[in-house]
Amino acid sequence: xxxxxxxxxxxxxxxxxxxxxxxxxxxxxxxxxxxxxxxxxxxxxxxxxxxxxxxxxxxxxxxxxxxxxxxxxxxxxxxxxxxxxxxxxxxxxxxxxxxxxxxxxxxxxxxxxxxxxxxxxxxxxxxxxxxxxxxxxxxxxxxxxxxxx
Amino acid sequence: xxxxxxxxxxxxxxxxxxxxxxxxxxxxxxxxxxxxxxxxxxxxxxxxxxxxxxxxxxxxxxxxxxxxxxxxxxxxxxxxxxxxxxxxxxxxxxxxxxxxxxxxxxxxxxxxxxxxxxxxxxxxxxxxxxxxxxxxxxxxxxxxxxxxx
DNA sequence: TTTATTAGATGATATATATCATGTTAAATA
DNA sequence: TATTTAACATGATATATATCATCTAATAAA
Ligand code: FES
Ligand code: FES
Numbered sequence: 001x002x003x004x005x006x007x008x009x010x011x012x013x014x015x016x017x018x019x020x021x022x023x024x025x026x027x028x029x030x031x032x033x034x035x036x037x038x039x040x041x042x043x044x045x046x047x048x049x050x051x052x053x054x055x056x057x058x059x060x061x062x063x064x065x066x067x068x069x070x071x072x073x074x075x076x077x078x079x080x081x082x083x084x085x086x087x088x089x090x091x092x093x094x095x096x097x098x099x100x101x102x103x104x105x106x107x108x109x110x111x112x113x114x115x116x117x118x119x120x121x122x123x124x125x126x127x128x129x130x131x132x133x134x135x136x137x138x139x140x141x142x143x144x145x146x147x148x149x
Numbered sequence: 150x151x152x153x154x155x156x157x158x159x160x161x162x163x164x165x166x167x168x169x170x171x172x173x174x175x176x177x178x179x180x181x182x183x184x185x186x187x188x189x190x191x192x193x194x195x196x197x198x199x200x201x202x203x204x205x206x207x208x209x210x211x212x213x214x215x216x217x218x219x220x221x222x223x224x225x226x227x228x229x230x231x232x233x234x235x236x237x238x239x240x241x242x243x244x245x246x247x248x249x250x251x252x253x254x255x256x257x258x259x260x261x262x263x264x265x266x267x268x269x270x271x272x273x274x275x276x277x278x279x280x281x282x283x284x285x286x287x288x289x290x291x292x293x294x295x296x297x298x
Numbered sequence: 299t300t301t302a303t304t305a306g307a308t309g310a311t312a313t314a315t316a317t318c319a320t321g322t323t324a325a326a327t328a
Numbered sequence: 329t330a331t332t333t334a335a336c337a338t339g340a341t342a343t344a345t346a347t348c349a350t351c352t353a354a355t356a357a358a
Pocket of ligand 1: 092093094095096097099100101104105106107108109110112113
């Protein structure tokens with residue numbers, strides 16, 4: 001579905017958003033740890049997100065990554081996915097033809113369109129703030145820890 | 150969504166099914182051409198499908214690939230996807246955690262579940278026969294040709 | 299204003315996926 | 329039975345994706 005980079009990117013954004021709401025500014029090291037992603041890879045992904053104005057960063061001691069509270073409400077999943085994976089998930093054909101097209105549809109086009117519309121709907125209407133809610137009260141998780149004691 | 154191998158596999162199956170309904174037995178060369186897939190790669194994929202009893206084959210002159218008419222109705226998309234990509238699409242977490250789980254859900258789990266259920270539904274209820282119908286009357290296509298004259 | 303700290307930039311390496319090439323085996327037919 | 333045809337098996341190569349390593353630049357605090 002999403003690339004690994006995109007998965008890590010979304011998870012990182014959710015973590016950063018949640019920390020930002022608590023007036024904190026996590027470092028790459030902390031983010032990678034809490035999200036369960038490889039640190040150098042995560043660094044690269046976060047840079048891209050900064051370039052795309054999804055998240056912001058400050059260098060130096062006590063630096064780190066953050067998201068403006070207003071933006072936490074306006075940033076939707078699509079923004080993150082597009083920044084990392086591009087619009088392929090919106091435009092690709094389910095059977096890998098050049099593009100998904102109504103005039104030259106593949107055999108599964110009609111069935112697949114329904115799925116894809118659902119996916120679009122979800123990416124378009126889910127914002128970062130919603131995704132942080134479950135984290136606070138321990139209903140949702142950002143990594144599968146190896147030890148559950 | 151699906152791997153390239155799986156996309157080619159599905160397209161090949163649809164083509165073979167359609168030809169089988171017309172009592173024909175296409176060769177790898179023909180299938181690859183009609184489906185727009187690289188021939189040697191397609192060969193490998195078809196072998197896998199034979200091993201998994203999705204399609205059948207006959208060697209030698211006038212040999213080729215075919216599917217029993219009864220099977221054309223009973224083979225569903227899931228069979229093909231599982232044979233090539235495995236059950237990941239049913240079990241993976243949308244954010245790449247070890248597995249999709251109700252007891253340790255990721256932040257997008259609830260929204261994603263809806264999408265995934267739709268996808269499951271589609272893979273479980275769509276059989277090869279349905280997918281051949283549009284081919285016959287030119288409503289659907291298996292490849293994007295470069296020249297549309 | 300020096301030093302420690304942390305992000306940024308860039309390129310190298312590894313791994314997975316996709317693609318290609320070669321030789322082998324089964325079956326039809328001349 | 330010899331010959332041709334086409335699938336089968338296996339391994340090599342290429343490409344994309346994921347991961348790591350190194351150095352640079354900015355900034356906060358000593
Ligand atoms: S053309 Fe294949 S999904 Fe639309
Ligand atoms: S746990 Fe992530 S989709 Fe179910």
